[in-house]
Amino acid sequence: MRTLIADDHGIVRSGLRLLLERQPGMEVVAEAADGVEAFELARATQPDLCVLDVGMPRMTGLQATREIRAHLPGTHVLIVSMHDDERYLFEALKAGAAGYVLKREADQVLVAALRAIARGEPFLTNAAERTLIRRWMEEGARGPDEPLTAREQQIVKLIAEAHTNAQIAQTLYVSEKTVESHRANVLRKLGMRDRVELVRYAIRRGLVEA
Amino acid sequence: MSRHSPLARLLLRRHIAELAQEREAVDQLRTRLEAERRAAGAAAIRAQEQERQRLAQDLHDEVNQALTAILLRLEATIQESPPALREELRDTKRLAAQAMEELLRLSRRLRPAVLDDHGLMPALHTQVRDFSEQTGIRATFHPQGAPTRLSQEQQLAIYRVTQEGLSNIARHASAQRVKVELSFVGRTVLRISDDGRGFSEPRVGGSGLGGMRERAMLAGGHLSVWSGDGSGTRVELTI
Secondary structure (H helix, E strand, O other), X not given: OEXXXXXXXXHHXXXXXXXXXXXXXXXXXXXXXXXXXXXXXXXXXXXXXXXXXXXXXXXXXXXXXXXXXXXXXXXXXXXXXXXXXXXHHHHHHHHOOOEEEEHHHHHHHHHHHHHHHHOOXXXXXXXXXXXXXXXXXXXXXXXXXXXXXXXXXXHHHHXXXXXOHHHHHHHHOOOHHHHHHHHHHHHHHHOXXXXXXXXXXXXXXXXXXX | OXXXXXXXXXXXXXXXXXXXXXHHHXXXXXXXXXXXXXXXXXXXXXXXXXXXXXXXHHHHHHHHHHHHHHHHHHHHHHHHOOHHHHHHHHHHHHHHHHHHHXXXXXXXXXXXXXXXXXXXXXXXXXXXXXXXXXXXOEEEEEEEOOOOOOOHHHHHHHHHHHHHHHHHHHHHHOOOEXXXXXXXXXXXXXXXXXXXXXXXXXXXXXXXXXXXXXXXXXXXXXXEEEEOOOOOEEEEEEO
């Protein structure tokens, strides 16, 4: 099983690599340090499996999951997260991840998780399952509350990380004019005036870490 | 000039009026100084909170990532090792996992992320639940009434007073049951009661009570404490 690993911490990547290469039948074919690199390398190497950290710069693990699932439907994605936060769990599954694993338990469940999702099965720990069910029952009452499109959320994250319009245009393969127009739309939709408010919004929505 | 001449009376009235004006000026100055002192205090506490958040962030990111890497490497090593070594390596792994749990718990206490992300009620639920789990003391949370709009500062004050109150109980009270109530009927009232040994000399300054009173005041509220030797303690924050 050819696997791509993505995490912005080099020491975690090397730990993952060490563990995965020890497993018969598994091979690490690519390493990425952020979401954009993860997506680009996935397209280039067409792995069977991707292990993606949630909190990465330029593009989060969740955003990268969406892109990878959209372009490489044969690739299964496992999300790894530092945070025992049900918001991320729910979003991960909605984004198309087949499994969700916490870093503190990764040493114990990672390999089993990867083998499960390689078979096309989902992987959740018991605690995650319970959280999911509980959240699902609560959410039934509320409606969707995200006013921004996926693309607009990407723009917000990059703006919050203080990239220039030129850099954002390069990262997303669009023109600067497009970036400017997205930026204006975002500020209008959210009723915000400036980058400072956007940063706060980005933190609240988990697009960047505080 | 006689004391009772019209001129004397006029001068006396003027003198009294001047004194009254000066008195008013002094009162105004005092009010302004008080407001400035309160603002400076609030700014100091805000700066302290931000520092705490930065600390929590650093703890989280760097140390826990390193512990993750250690756990992964140990697992890889265990799988490579002769059976004789495996048990020891597993013990080492358990230590690392415990350290990680402890750090995650610590940084949750420093930075109330759940307060920012999910609001005051879930944050208090989590706090009370964590307290029960860690100390083994039965603690329950009782919200009453529909939550009124509280400012960020007021929410943080309630959260911190609960945190310090529970921390004091864990350290000093030898309690078996703790009740945390938050009522929105009329004024907002937070009440933390325990059935522990109580204290007869209210501890001020330094730890616990002094900080709580300061927070209460800065949030525009008021802290009361009742305690008797051997008859438990009740801390009430009214906003």
